[in-house]
Amino acid sequence: MSLTLLFAQLLNGLQYGVLLFLLAAGLTLVFGIMSFVNLAHGSLYMLGAYAGAVAYGASGSFVLAVLAAAASALLLGLVLELTVVSRLYRRDHLDHVLATFGLVLFFNELVRLVWGPQPYFVQVPQVLSGTVELLGFSYPSYRFAIIAVGLLVALGSYALIHKTRLGMLIRAGAQNPQMVGALGVNIRLLNALLFGLGAMLAGVAGAMAGPILSVQSGMGEPVLITTLVVIVIGGIGSVSGAFYASLIVGLVDTLGRAFLPMALRQVAERSLADAAGPALASMSVYLLMALVLAWRPQGLFPAHRG
Template identity: 80%
Template sequence: MSATLVFAQLLNGLQFGVLLFLLAAGLTLVFGIMSFVNLAHGSLYMMGAYFAASAFQYTGSFGLAVAAAMGGSLLLGLALEFVAVARLYRRDHLDHVLATFGMVLFFNELVRIIWGAQPVFLQVPEFLGGAIDIGGFSYPAYRFAIIVVGLLVAVGSWLLINKTRVGMLIRAGATNPAMVAALGVNIRLLNAMLFGVGAMLAGLAGAMAGPILSVQSGMGESVLITTLVVIVIGGIGSVTGAFYAALIVGIVDTMGRVFLPLMLRQMAERSFADAAGPALASMLVYLLMAMVLAWRPHGLFPANR
């Protein structure tokens, strides 16, 4: 087990973590302020990836593809909020789950109708197609760009939440939304803005993940489950918690998938180790969530603590 391999997987875990953060940042605020269970968040991630792939196919510009993913997901999120989600805020959580699960099925079938059942591939932009040198270690430039984008979004989110009036309202809404509404704040507009921004960040995550994953129907479901684990560990309603939890989950999942099979090979046959290792790595994430909830039931960085 070389130091180069460990360092490479740490960077891969960091890259996976920042992608999870892009998804978790908006979703945790929707949970925390609106108390809305949005299972369709993964579908917005998927739609962002498709928007980016289509824009890149027609323009050849990765920058325009990312802009199309963010803009398209923002508009789609606002449309969903206006047409359906706003009518569900006062309903039971079971209604939220059933309605947004229906949206998941709808969007999965929609992309099959528009783009077909086969995966769509988004190319890595030429200027990020090489590798960068990090202290004598070569790492793919595009994956490093994902890390940079995620960290910039994290810094921007922190400034928005902690240094602006809108952020003050968001933090107050996460703690006591009824009091914020009683003070004359337009909660309807705040909810729509948060839902739209969350959708935009999900679209950005889809666009950034497109070149390293196949863009296909249903791609949002598996990552949504991991995103829910992130916001539970970090604390519902806390962007700071989502950031740190996303990095922890990304590194734990990535390191586990790489090194657990290597460790099991010392004790069992290679075929068994290669099959059991990734499964045990997936379990590590949920075990981590269980440990955090046993120690801090409200998460590591709850919004109202």
């Protein structure tokens, strides 16, 4: 195993981790503050990817595409919160699951009707089509840009949560939403803002993932499952926990897929090793979640309670 390969996979894991964070940051707050299980979060990611692909094709500007994806997902998130989600807050979690699963099916079929069943392939922006030299190692510029955007969003999220009045209300709501409401805070407006913010970040993640993945119906479900694993590992309601857990899961999954097949080739046939390696890598993420639940049920980096 060369150092170049290891460095490349570490960066790939970091890139995957920051994409997961864009999804996990909003979802963990929605779950932690509103106690709402939103399985449709992956659909917002998918629709953001489609909005970005359409805007990019029409304008030729990837910046406008990301902004269009963010705005579209924000608007859709607010509409969903006002029309569907707000009616379910007082209902059981099973009702949340059934309602949002219905939304998943609806949006998947809507995408097939509007854009067809064939996947969209988005070109990497020309300005980011080259490579970046890091310590004598070449890495794709676009993947490096994803890392940079994810880290900027993480810094912005930290500033929002810890340096603003809205962030103070969010942190207070994560600890004791009933008390915050009793103090006169408009909880309904706060919930709508949180849901919209989470939807916007999901849309940005979808737009950023478009050039490295195929944009297609149903693309949100696999990443949603991994995002839920991130939330469990990091701690429900903790944005910093979502960030650290996203990096951990991204690195575990990426390094496992890259190096487990190589390790298995030492003790098994190449075809068997190549088939079993990625499967074991996927299992390792869930095994990690199980170990965290057994050791620290509240997550590795839970929101501070007081």
